[in-house]
Amino acid sequence: MAALDWSVLGAYFLVMIGIGVWSKKRIKTVVDFFTAGGRIPWWLSGISHHMSGYSAVMFVAFAAVAYNYGLAMYVWWALTIGIGVGIGAFVWAARWNRMRSKLGVVSPLEYLARRYNLPTQQVLAYSGALLKVVDIAAKWVAIAVLLRGFAGIPIQWGILLTGAVTLVYITAGGLWADVLTDFGQFVIQGIAGVAMFVAVMSHLDGVSTLWTMWDKLPEGHGDPFAGPYTTTFFLALLFIKTFEYNGGMWNLAQRYMASPSGSDAKRSALLSSALWLVWPLILFIPMFAAPLIVPGLANAEDAYVRLAQTLLPQGIVGLVLAGFFSHTMAMVASDANVISSVITRDIAPLIVRRVRELTSGSQLLFARITTFTFVLISMVIAISTEGQGVVLKIVVDLVAATMGPISIPLMLGMLPWFKRCGPTAAIVSWAAGLSVWVYVKWILESADQAMVVGIPLVTSLVLYVAIGLLKPESTPARDALVDTLDNDPEQEHARA
Numbered sequence: 001m002a003a004l005d006w007s008v009l010g011a012y013f014l015v016m017i018g019i020g021v022w023s024k025k026r027i028k029t030v031v032d033f034f035t036a037g038g039r040i041p042w043w044l045s046g047i048s049h050h051m052s053g054y055s056a057v058m059f060v061a062f063a064a065v066a067y068n069y070g071l072a073m074y075v076w077w078a079l080t081i082g083i084g085v086g087i088g089a090f091v092w093a094a095r096w097n098r099m100r101s102k103l104g105v106v107s108p109l110e111y112l113a114r115r116y117n118l119p120t121q122q123v124l125a126y127s128g129a130l131l132k133v134v135d136i137a138a139k140w141v142a143i144a145v146l147l148r149g150f151a152g153i154p155i156q157w158g159i160l161l162t163g164a165v166t167l168v169y170i171t172a173g174g175l176w177a178d179v180l181t182d183f184g185q186f187v188i189q190g191i192a193g194v195a196m197f198v199a200v201m202s203h204l205d206g207v208s209t210l211w212t213m214w215d216k217l218p219e220g221h222g223d224p225f226a227g228p229y230t231t232t233f234f235l236a237l238l239f240i241k242t243f244e245y246n247g248g249m250w251n252l253a254q255r256y257m258a259s260p261s262g263s264d265a266k267r268s269a270l271l272s273s274a275l276w277l278v279w280p281l282i283l284f285i286p287m288f289a290a291p292l293i294v295p296g297l298a299n300a301e302d303a304y305v306r307l308a309q310t311l312l313p314q315g316i317v318g319l320v321l322a323g324f325f326s327h328t329m330a331m332v333a334s335d336a337n338v339i340s341s342v343i344t345r346d347i348a349p350l351i352v353r354r355v356r357e358l359t360s361g362s363q364l365l366f367a368r369i370t371t372f373t374f375v376l377i378s379m380v381i382a383i384s385t386e387g388q389g390v391v392l393k394i395v396v397d398l399v400a401a402t403m404g405p406i407s408i409p410l411m412l413g414m415l416p417w418f419k420r421c422g423p424t425a426a427i428v429s430w431a432a433g434l435s436v437w438v439y440v441k442w443i444l445e446s447a448d449q450a451m452v453v454g455i456p457l458v459t460s461l462v463l464y465v466a467i468g469l470l471k472p473e474s475t476p477a478r479d480a481l482v483d484t485l486d487n488d489p490e491q492e493h494a495r496a
Contacts, residue, residue, distance in 0.1 A: 005318030012322040020169025023177035030363040033174035034341040036257045042264035048182035048272030050253040052334035060142045064300035066287035070221025072229040082276035088246030089269035094262030095485040107345035109251040110398040113411045116423040125346045142383035143328040151304035163379040170333040171372045178333045190324035199311040224357030237453030248407025251334040340371040351461040405433030422473020425464045433460035
């Protein structure tokens with residue numbers, strides 16, 4: 001990296017910090033800190049939803065998959081998310097918004113204590129929070145690997161640099177800082193992504209590269225399903241991502257909760273879905289073409305770094321790296337905010353009585369301390385790994401371990417068709433899903449990737465529904481709670 005690249009990267013970090021400091025003025029209460037008081041416009045919410053859904057993992061581990069297998073990378077990852085978020089726009093987005101507007105819910109898991117009971121809420125909160133900190137640590141490592149590849153900076157210093165900037169803006173500005181930096185990062189990443197796309201097209205056959213490169217790439221790189229990424233794997237991921245990206249990944253539920261209304265939340269989901277279907281193609285096409293430009297890489301995780309160093313001029317390399325940082329910092333900041341909300345609203349008040357008695361100002365201070373601590377712990381874990389085992393394995397494994405057991409009771413519990421499912425169904429499905437994941441991942445030697453990611457979710461789903469049918473635990477209070485989420489006041493007003 002040249003001095004101009006460092007200047008671009010430094011300016012990016014200063015802008016992110018500036019947004020955090022400015023956003024601090026908009027935060028008056030803990031409700032503002034976690035849900036922005038429901039004042040985020042739908043288009044900003046949709047962009048933030050999209051940006052908070054992926055990190056530098058895409059430019060490291062996913063780039064390696066695209067380098068080795070081609071088009072299948074887009075199909076099993078971005079396409080499944082785009083379709084899943086589109087489904088969620090009509091099923092869950094407005095319901096998440098009504099949690100805040102009609103039930104006064106601030107944390108995505110607050111609803112669980114009312115829908116089921118306190119023990120159910122607590123087991124899901126603890127298991128999700130503990131596993132999430134490891135997930136974030138993996139993302140710190142991913143961005144540090146990229147920084148090392150571009151500039152030779154040691155892993156530990158890369159983690160400290162990105163972590164320190166994120167700590168400042170997310171601790172100061174809460175969700176407002178998160179979504180506003182998401183928008184800035186979207187613009188920066190857009191410029192960087194288009195620059196790389198144009199550079200690759202110019203280096204090869206121009207626009208015709210889009211259809212001519214497939215015959216020149218290794219056999220199978222133009223197939224939608226290749227290697228371990230089979231049709232079964234695609235269907236398993238589609239199932240998982242539909243739950244994960246519509247609220248199972250708690251942080252994304254906040255985008256819907258922070259929109260002004262249910263219809264705005266739906267529009268934000270549709271915008272995010274469209275971005276998922278289109279934008280990753282722009283980002284992935286250079287990765288697909290990488291074997292033609294930087295062939296024979298010993299470590300395919302270096303593919304995107306090598307492309308940038310080969311094709312891009314000074315200054316643009318810094319912009320591309322800023323784009324990498326943008327994705328990771330967007331996801332980490334988003335996760336930090338939502339985990340802080342779960343700890344502040346759902347866990348800490350039960351452990352420490354004084355937390356329940358805090359004043360409004362003290363609650364806000366406690367929320368900021370919790371956010372700071374969570375990010376700091378994830379950084380310590382990332383530094384202790386010294387960059388080993390990056391990151392696709394960790395991310396996919398964690399999704400398989402958590403999305404079914406945690407998201408099934410949360411997501412299906414919002415829908416009127418599952419009113420009969422109570423605390424027993426929720427806890428048994430959670431425990432069985434985690435147990436099955438341990439068995440499939442660590443004991444069953446013949447398990448393939450599709451089984452590892454799919455079986456835990458299917459197990460949780462089947463048990464949740466079956467127990468609800470065999471041991472119904474619906475009550476008038478629980479039924480009324482679900483009906484509140486199902487009732488659309490905007491449609492009633494239109495009919496009136």
